[in-house]
Structure formats: C-alpha cells, structure tokens
Amino acid sequence: MSAGLAAVRPHGTVAIRGGTVVDAGGSRQADVLVGDGRVIAVDPAGVEGDRTLDASGCLVAPGLVDLHVHLRQPGREDAETVETGARGAALGGFTAVVAMPNTDPAIDCAAVVREVQDLSAGACCDVYPSAAITVGRRGVDLVPMAELARLGVRIFTDDGAGVQDSQVMRRALEYAAGLDHLSGGRRVVLAQHCEVDELSAGGHMHEGEWSSRLGLGGQPSEAEELMVMRDIALSRLTGSRVHFQHLSTAGSVAMVRAAKEAGLPVTAEAAPHHFTLTDACCADYDTVFKVHPPLRTGADVDAIRAGLVDGTIDAIATDHAPHTSADKERPFDAAPPGMLGLETALALALTELELPIERVLALMAWQPAAVAGIDDRHGRPIAPDEPANLCVIDPGVTWTVSGAAMASPSRNTPYEGRELRGRVRHTLLASEPVVIDGEPQR
Amino acid sequence: MNPPGRDRPRQHLLSINDLVRPDLERILDLTDSFAEVSERAIPRVPALRGKTVAWLFYEDSTRTRLSFEAAAKQLSADTLNFTVRSSSVNKGESVRDTVQTIDAMGIDAIVVRHSCAGVPHRVGDWIDASVINAGDGRHEHPTQALLDLYTARTHLGDLDGARVAIVGDILHSRVARSDVLAFAAMGAEVTLVAPRPLLPSSLDGWPVTVTHDFDDILGEIDICYLLRMQIERQASALVPSLREFRAEYGLNSSRADRLPEGALIMHPGPMNRGVEIDGDVADRPNAVITEQVANGVAVRMAVLFLLLGSGMDLAEGSRVMAA
DSSP: OHHHHHHHSOOOOEEEESOEEEETTEEEEOEEEEETTEEEEEETTOOOOSEEEEOTTOEEEEOEEEEEEOOOTTTOTTTOOHHHHHHHHHHTTEEEEEEOSOSSSOSOSHHHHHHHHHHHTTOSSEEEEOBOSBGGGOSSSBOOHHHHHHTTOOEEOOTTSOOOOHHHHHHHHHHHTTOGGGTTTOOOEEEEOOOOHHHHTTOOEETTHHHHHHTOOEEOHHHHHHHHHHHHHHHHHHOOOEEEOSOOSHHHHHHHHHHHHTTOOEEEEEOGGGGTOOGGGGGGOOGGGOOSSOOOOHHHHHHHHHHHHHTSSOEEOOOBOOOOHHHHTSOTTTSOOOBOOTTTHHHHHHHHOOOOHHHHHIIIIIHHHHHHTOTTTSSOOSSTTSBOOEEEEEEEEEEEOOGGGSSSSOOOOTTTTOEEEEEEEEEEETTEEEEETTEEOO | OOOTTOOSOOOOBOOGGGOOHHHHHHHHHHHHHHHHHHTSSSOOOOTTTTOEEEEEESSOOSHHHHHHHHHHHHTTOEEEEEEGGGSGGGGTOOHHHHHHHHHHTTOSEEEEEESSTTHHHHHHHHOSSEEEEEEETTTBOHHHHHHHHHHHHHHHSOOTTOEEEEESOOTTOHHHHHHHHHHHHTTOEEEEEOOGGGSOSOOTTOSEEEESOHHHHGGGOSEEEEOOOOGGGGGGOSSSOHHHHHHHHOBOHHHHHTSOTTOEEEOOSOOOBTTTBOTTGGGSTTBOHHHHHHHHHHHHHHHHHHHHTSSSOSOOOOOSSOO
C-alpha cells in the first residue's frame, strides 16, 4: 500500500471551486485551494490548482469527526477492518474517527494500540484508537493509562459495557486527571457506556410496551440513567471530565443538562438511530434493529432531538457497529447488537433534524474534535495554513440507502431502502482527495 | 421459487394477534368436524394426502409435537421429523441454513418451536412453506390458545362475556400471551392474577385487568387458568419463595371450593402439583386439563387443513392489539 500511496501523493494543489465555505465562523461563497496537507487560499474571486473538484451548489466544510466507531480489528475482520471502516467513514464525510476498544483482543495495552495505529497508516481517514479503562474491559484493573496516553490515546472507555464498580471508576477518573502533561496539554477524557448490568441483564430491547408484547427481555431506561447519575456524581467528586456515550433516554438528557448547568465538566454524544428510530421497529423481530443501548420510545427520541438542539448533547456519534449477516441472522436473543452508521449519519442529521447547517457541523465536526482532543487537526476553520481535512456536501441531493453499496463488508443498516437528503460528494484528508464524486480513491 | 400450482401467497400461523373473531370461530367450527374423525375406528381422512409437514423443534416438547404428529397423520400428510439433537444444528448450522435446507426438500408446512421469541417470524421471511408457531420463547403459543378456546367453548358455549382469570407466571408464559389475545378476541373478560414481578413490565394495549388478590375474584370467574410456575427461574428471585407463591397464588382445595358452580380449571401442562395447583384439585371433575390435551389433535388438524388443504384463508386480517 505504501508504494501505491507514494504514487498518489505528488498531485500538487487541488482547487475546490464553486462552493459555499461553512465553518465555525459562518458561511461565505468562496473557492478553496489546498495542497501539502494545508489550506493555501480561500478566495471568493476563484482559485486555480493542479486539479479541480467541482463544488457548485455544495457546501465546503471541515471534515466530520466521529467519536464512536467499531472497526472490529483486530479480531473480527470478516465484519469490518480499519481499511474498510475508514473508507466508509470518508464516504460519509468523516476525516477522523475514534475506534472503540472492544476488539479481540481489546485495545488495552501498548501493543494493540500500536497495531491499530499501524493499520491506520494510509487509510481513508485518521483513525484514533481509544483504549479500555480496565484490562480486558473486565472492570477490575486499570490499563496503563499513562503509557497509552504517551502513545496518543485521548479517550478511554470500556465501551460495550460500563465500568460497574464505582470505586474503580472513581480511581480511573482521578488518575486520568493527572495525565494532561503527557498529551500535549490536551486533556484525556474518560467516556462511559452507561448501563448497570444487573438491571439490563437478560434484556435485548427497550423494556416497555413492545418488549412486553413481543415476549423479549427488556432493558429499562433506568439501567442507563442510574449510571449517568452515578458518573455525574463521580465527576463532582473528582473534578474530572466524563463523556457520556450514546445517550438514549429522556432522563439521561435531563440529567446531563442539569449537570452542565451546575458547571460540571461533562460532555455527551447521541447516535443517529436514537434520534430517528423507536422500539416499535423491533415488531417483526428483525435483528438489524437490535442495538445497545436499545431503540427507545418516541418520547425519548424527542428528548434526544431537544438535547441536540439546545446544546446539552455535544456531538452526533454513529456507534457504527458492523456485524456479519450470519451473526445478525441469529435469533433476536442471540444476535449481536449494533448497526452501521458511518455512511448515513450526515444525511440523517440533514433529513431528520431541523437545524441550520452550521449547527449540524458543530455537532459532527468541531465539537466532537474538541471532545476527542484532536481539534488541532480536525474541525478547524477553513483558512490559509489550517490543516486541509475537508468534506464537500451536496445538501439537496436525495438518495436511497443500500447496505450492499456500502464500503463495509457488513450490511446491517437499519435504513435499507430509506430515501435521505444530503450526501457527501468529496472528502479530502490532509489535502488529498480520498473521495471524489462519491467514489473512494483509496 | 414457489412450486408449481401454488396460486396464492403462503399463509402462516405465527400469532393469535393475526386472527380476528370470525377466523377463530371458523377454526373452532372446523375442529368440531375433525374431532369426529378422531373418534372413528380408523381415524384417518385423505384431506392432506401428498402434502408434507416438517417438525423443527429447537426446544424439548413432548405433548405439542406428538399432538401435531397425530394431527398430520390423521389427515394423511407425510411428515419429516428434524431432530435438533442429532442434526447439523449441533455443528453450528444457522437457523436460516437449516430451514432453507428443509424447505428445499419440498415441504408444504414447517412447525417450529424455539426458545427465542420471534424465530418463527424470521423463518417465515426465509422460506416458501407455511410456518406454524409451536411456541417461541416467551412470546406466543397460538395452537395452545386455540385448543384452550375449543375446550372452553365445549363446556361453556359462547365465550362472549365469559370471565377468565389467568393466574401465575404471566411474564415467562407464551401460553398467557396467546390466551389473552384469544379469549379477548372471543369477547371474554380477561383478568391477570400475579405478583408484579411475574407480570410483563408494560400492559399498555393489553385487553386485560390485573389483580394481585386471587381470593377477591375467585367467586366471580368462569375459567381459572393456571400457568406452570417456572421453578427454574427462581434463581432470579422474582418472588420470595415457592412457598409464598403457593400461599398467595396457588389453587388449593379451599380456593377451588369457592369457584362458582361449573367454573373450569385449566392448565397447559406440564403441572407442578403442589405449586400452582394442588394435587387433588387437578383431578376434580371441573378440571379439564387432560381434555385440553385431547382436543389439541383436532385443533391442529383444523389449522393444518386450513393452511394447506382448504383453499380458504386462515386469517381475515386485523389485529386485536393495534400495531
């Protein structure tokens, strides 16, 4: 692959012409010239480059940042690899993703962090491995957090499970607060998959009207909310940052809102399926709708949307979770939870959320970049000398979702056949086009 | 994919919720005529000659499987028995691969039991044959509900307005889910009698009332339907003890004495004598438990005949509980 890349690299400059530039500073009609990894010029009068990308009618935006993806490598390369996941990310407009550590083996030591970093070289987007909080994600012993922070890990999480033991979580928060000097002044953050195992045990969907009718074991909202409540308390106790992953209930949103109003250093993300789908989707036992945390009620969907609108929730994160068809064809009780998300997230936000484009980009680019501590490279303003990690979005185009057409070897999208509005046309990573007109270049 | 000569879409029996009262009444009426067949010296009619029915039981079952087999044989259908224990399932074959293999052998119907809810629904998406749900997890057991309706109707006549109490472990019971829908569809008033941890977390949309006071309603019910207490689930401590469950929710002799004249005592079996039902109560004349088993054959004949042999539709459509 490195030989191939060497051949691709010396392309010189790229002119992105005819678009509307949108970043945290607002929007303006301008062409953008990039090269050598950086933005060279932003000029309303037009630019010329060695190559030209048409952006007429499109938005030229910072590349998106996904705080939550499962790339399945090492361990389940039949479901996804770093290479295919990064390709799907680029097709979805992402230039940076945070890879979750629930691989096999888990990302809980320097060797596996390095392995994922090595696998990421030459990928279609920047891949930042997160690391587990506890060894083997077993909730008992802390991983060598300082060593992993030195390697570049900024987010620690036992995602797939929450840290059940309050004392372990307290110690992890206290220890992480002393690691900032190892990470270039950018803070290390502990991210929590909030789920109290005792309450959700035996559950395979949201506990409520539908689980009762379908005869499926339920996971009550309170299983999530109790851990959100506990970790807000631990943030108060330790003064440490906590990032709440994939919030799914109205109660969780309300607690995070109150914690922020109280000045606690908490942040939160929500997944597109939690603001677009409800537990009623499980009515036909189609396991593509099985996900953790589970799809909740319409009232929860409304609360997630309200949290995205009022700033309680800082980021849209996909929780992209590929699974093979064979695994998803198991009975509902036995099928693994999770759904694809990278290639539909932006379109769902544009189609389903009534937010101005600047707000959508805040939730998908600069705010998650800040949470991940990568806001020196991603989610940057589009201005001369800034890193040229960009996506070009056609906001008006409609398209039909097809799992088979996605980059992932898995096909478990819950939106199959759905018509969505808005799609990524080009993606540039360090000024190199990795997607042109919806086609991956690597 | 459809074999030649198949001129209408396949029908399944997956949930009582797919049936409305006229559907249920048609099945019960047809059961009357098949009950007559069972009483003949040679209990066999050629109604399903040339049809093949397969059994796929992922969970142990004695009475349901024997009952289906007897029903198919009396209708002269050929049967294929797929025994999970001796099959490739133990070599890791998926449900989908297994049922598609069986379907490829040219079957007309497959009777599926699985410990996970929803498996028969998924099988219906994957193959051409009719699927009959013979019990899926804690979801439904539609033919059990049909034989319960038939047994109740035999004794009580029209079930419109009949007062039915379903007692015990509702949460884990597929029989309860099907029986609630079936009795309610026939116009009966259904009361669930159980401690809160043995009820589903939500009863929104269920056509039932709930009480925790068994004694309070004993004198005002026409059918006392007892469910098998899942003793093995005691590990999760849903009730303090079996002793306390028996004291509060068991049908002992003194409670049975207080049932109105002519009220039926029903149980889907197998019984835990001394837990949900006292030994001598199960043997009283108004306990119709073995009759339920006997009626199972005729009811399943009616279902197989309607799905495979009649050219009639099993279901007209709309649901008891709105989607």
